[in-house]
Amino acid sequence: MGVRLIAPDRPGIGLSDFQPGCTLRDWTADVEHLADSLGLERFPILGWSSGGVYVWACAFWLRGRVIRAASCAGMAPLDRPGAAARLGLIADRLLFPLSRRAPVLAELLLWVAKHRSAESLKRELLRDVGSAADQSIVAAIPAEVLAAPLMEALRPGVRGVVQDYRVTGGPWGFDVAGVETPVELWHGLEDRLAPVQQAVELARSAPCANLRELAGCGHFLLHTQLDAVLRNLTGAA
Numbered sequence: 043m044g045v046r047l048i049a050p051d052r053p054g055i056g057l058s059d060f061q062p063g064c065t066l067r068d069w070t071a072d073v074e075h076l077a078d079s080l081g082l083e084r085f086p087i088l089g090w091s092s093g094g095v096y097v098w099a100c101a102f103w104l105r106g107r108v109i110r111a112a113s114c115a116g117m118a119p120l121d122r123p124g125a126a127a128r129l130g131l132i133a134d135r136l137l138f139p140l141s142r143r144a145p146v147l148a149e150l151l152l153w154v155a156k157h158r159s160a161e162s163l164k165r166e167l168l169r170d171v172g173s174a175a176d177q178s179i180v181a182a183i184p185a186e187v188l189a190a191p192l193m194e195a196l197r198p199g200v201r202g203v204v205q206d207y208r209v210t211g212g213p214w215g216f217d218v219a220g221v222e223t224p225v226e227l228w229h230g231l232e233d234r235l236a237p238v239q240q241a242v243e244l245a246r247s248a249p250c251a252n253l254r255e256l257a258g259c260g261h262f263l264l265h266t267q268l269d270a271v272l273r274n275l276t277g278a279a
Contacts, residue, residue, distance in 0.1 A: 045272050050076055052096070054202020055195045064205065066099040066215055073100055077107065086110040086275040090264055091236065092117055095210040101223040101250075102216045110275050114228040115261045117236050118243040120211045130235040130261075131170050141207035148207065152200035160189035172234030176260035218248040225251045226274055228267060230259030 052069065054060035061068065077085060084107050089097035094116020101111045120126050126138035133155070140148040155163070164185040171177055180188065195203055225248065229241040238255060245253040256263060264271065 043269070043272055043276075045276060048076075048080070052202070052206055054198065054205055056197055058202075060198070060202050060205075062205075064209065066096065066209060067103060069096055069209075070100050070103040074104060074107070083107065084109050086112070088112045088114070088271065088275060089116065090114045091261065092206070092210045095214065098218055098221065098225070098244075099214065099216070101221045101225055102218075105222055108223050110277075111223055111225045112228060112271050112275055113225060113241075113244075114264055114267070114271060115230065115233055115236050116227065116241065116244070117210070118240040119214055121213045126211060128237060128239070130172055130233075130237070132166075134235070137204070137207045138211035141204050142212060145204050145208070148204045149200045152196065152203055155192065156196045156200065160185035163189045163192065170235065171261065173230075173232035173260040175230065175232040175258055176234070176262050179260075179262045179265050218244060218251075221248055221250045223250060226271075227251050227253045228256065228263060228271055229253065230256045230261065230263045232258065232260040233263075235261040 050072070051058035053064050053072075073087075077083075087097050087100050087108055087110075089095070089112070091114075094113030097111050097113045097116070100108050117129075118125075120129075120138055126135055129135055129138070133151070136151060137148050140151070164180070164183075167188065168177055168180055171180055227241040227245055229236075229238045231238055241253055241255075245251045256267065259266065
């Protein structure tokens with residue numbers, strides 16, 4: 043499609059150094075520095091699941107440089123009491139609150155996950171996804187391939203992922219109503235991990251947002267919709 047897709051690891055995840063006390067604002071500074079280094083003056087951005095939180099942050103703080111944004115199966119702010127309980131993944135319902143209140147316990151849970159077999163992680167995900175749309179996609183992926191992103195995220199240890207839960211699950215530090223960059227919200231109606239109400243809340247709060255509710259899709263919608271998302275982001279739609 044002629045798309046140059048750049049996917050940097052967030053602090054303490056994969057090959058990126060841990061950055062104590064980092065915030066969403068710090069991430070946008072990293073993105074800006076990376077864009078400067080690559081000679082990218084203006085660019086679109088894409089985030090999936092909790093990565094959608096970082097999309098909103100870049101759309102807000104990098105206005106003028108981010109020309110379009112897409113949040114796929116993303117989350118609304120979770121810093122209200124009980125907000126994380128609406129998520130479908132049991133690990134998320136535990137790790138979002140623990141990362142802020144008891145980070146040592148969150149680190150322990152992730153350490154245990156890091157040493158589980160790929161087959162057991164796949165069985166747990168198949169149980170949690172709930173919808174037929176996601177179950178068919180997850181079932182077709184080999185267990186080792188499905189577990190690989192988690193293992194890569196935990197490559198340097200667990201504290202980076204715990205901090206990522208703290209950052210994405212805490213106050214964003216800005217109001218989405220102040221975002222001016224066009225943001226496309228792609229969300230499957232069969233998503234049980236981040237129910238579509240998350241995107242509905244964001245669309246109601248942000249005049250810049252356009253909600254695309256996708257029938258027959260769940261949380262893993264990018265497995266079937268990636269081409270459409272990229273065409274929209276690059277203006278080829």
